[in-house]
Amino acid sequence: MPLTLVKNDSIARLELPGGKASADVLLYGATVISWKVGSAEKLFLSKKTPLDGSAAIRGGIPLVFPVFGPASDHEDNEGLENVPRHGVARTAQWQLKQNKEVDGKNAQGQESATASFALSSQDLPGIDSKYQWPFELVYDVTLTAKNLTTSLHITHSSSSSASAPMRFQCLCHNYLAVPSSLSCSVKGLVGQCYLDKTDGAKGKMLSPEKDPIILNGQASDAVYLGPAPDLVELSYGSQGGGLQLTRSENCPQTVVWNPAEEGAAGMKDLHEGGWKEYICIEPGKANGFEELEKGQTFTFAQTLTAV
Numbered sequence: 052m053p054l055t056l057v058k059n060d061s062i063a064r065l066e067l068p069g070g071k072a073s074a075d076v077l078l079y080g081a082t083v084i085s086w087k088v089g090s091a092e093k094l095f096l097s098k099k100t101p102l103d104g105s106a107a108i109r110g111g112i113p114l115v116f117p118v119f120g121p122a123s124d125h126e127d128n129e130g131l132e133n134v135p136r137h138g139v140a141r142t143a144q145w146q147l148k149q150n151k152e153v154d155g156k157n158a159q160g161q162e163s164a165t166a167s168f169a170l171s172s173q174d175l176p177g178i179d180s181k182y183q184w185p186f187e188l189v190y191d192v193t194l195t196a197k198n199l200t201t202s203l204h205i206t207h208s209s210s211s212s213a214s215a216p217m218r219f220q221c222l223c224h225n226y227l228a229v230p231s232s233l234s235c236s237v238k239g240l241v242g243q244c245y246l247d248k249t250d251g252a253k254g255k256m257l258s259p260e261k262d263p264i265i266l267n268g269q270a271s272d273a274v275y276l277g278p279a280p281d282l283v284e285l286s287y288g289s290q291g292g293g294l295q296l297t298r299s300e301n302c303p304q305t306v307v308w309n310p311a312e313e314g315a316a317g318m319k320d321l322h323e324g325g326w327k328e329y330i331c332i333e334p335g336k337a338n339g340f341e342e343l344e345k346g347q348t349f350t351f352a353q354t355l356t357a358v
C-alpha cells in the first residue's frame with residue numbers, strides 16, 4: 052500500500068515499493084516530518100521537538116498560514132494583529148482526506164503516492180477572534196522516487212455576500228537537512244532584494260560576490276522578495292549532492308533562515324548543535340498580503356528534488 056497510518060493513526064506514511072522513497076506526515080499541522088530518498092533523510096527534525104501536539108514542530112515542513120512571522124512584522128497588518136506567529140495551520144489537527152494514487156502510479160506512469168489533508172476554520176474553536184475570514188485548506192503531499200511535492204489549496208469559504216477579500220500569507224517552512232549549515236551553499240537568489248531581519252529588516256541586495264550564499268556560521272534571517280526564482284539549488288558541499296527547489300510563481304518570496312550558535316542557544320526545542328544540521332529555505336508569500344475573493348481558491352505548490 053502506498054499509504055498507511057502509523058503511530059496510533061497520528062502519522063500518514065507514504066511509501067514507494069522497494070524502499071525507494073518514503074514520507075511521514077504528522078496530522079498535527081499536516082507537518083511532513085520525514086522525507087527519505089532510499090535510506091537518506093532529506094529533512095531535519097530536532098531531537099527535542101515535541102510530537103504530541105503541544106507545540107509547532109521544530110523541523111520537517113511546518114505550514115505557515117495565514118501570517119508569516121508575527122503580524123507586527125508587517126505594516127499593513129490591519130485585522131491580523133491577533134494571529135499568532137506563523138499562523139494557525141502548523142498547530143492545528145488536520146484530517147486525512149484520501150489517498151489519490153490508489154494504484155501507485157501518477158499520470159506520467161511514475162511510481163507515486165499522494166495523501167491529502169484538510170483543515171477548516173470551522174474546526175478551530177475561537178478562530179474568529181484571531182482571524183475574521185472563514186477558510187478551507189487542502190494540502191496534497193506527493194512522493195515520487197526523487198521528488199516531494201506539496202500543494203496547498205486555500206479557499207475563502209465565506210457565504211456572506213458582504214465578505215471582504217480574505218487577506219493571508221503562506222509559506223512552506225522547509226527545514227532541509229545538511230551535512231553542515233556552515234559550508235552548504237544556496238544558489239538562485241542573486242540580484243534579488245531582501246529584508247535582512249538580522250539587521251533591523253534593512254533592505255539589501257544579494258550581489259554576485261555573495262553568490263552562492265554560504266553562511267559560514269553566521270546567522271541568516273533574510274526574506275528574499277522575488278520574483279519567484281525558476282530554481283533554488285542547495286548544495287551539500289564537499290561530499291556532493293543536494294536538493295533543488297521549484298515553486299509556483301504566485302509565491303515569489305524565499306526566506307533563508309538559520310539561527311547560528313547564538314540564536315540557537317535560546318531555542319529550547321532544538322538539540323545541542325542542531326543549528327549546524329539544517330538550513331531553512333522557505334518559499335511562499337511572505338511580504339504583503341494576498342487578497343482572495345470569496346469562493347475563490349489560491350494554490351501554492353513547491354517541489355523538492357534530490358540530486
Ligand SMILES: O=P(O)(O)OC[C@H]1O[C@@H](O)[C@H](O)[C@@H](O)[C@@H]1O
Nearest residue numbers: 107136137224248272306308333
Ligand atoms: O520559532 P519559529 O516561530 O518556528 O520561527 C523560526 C524562524 O522562522 C523563520 O521563518 C523566520 O524568518 C525567523 O524569524 C524565525 O525565527
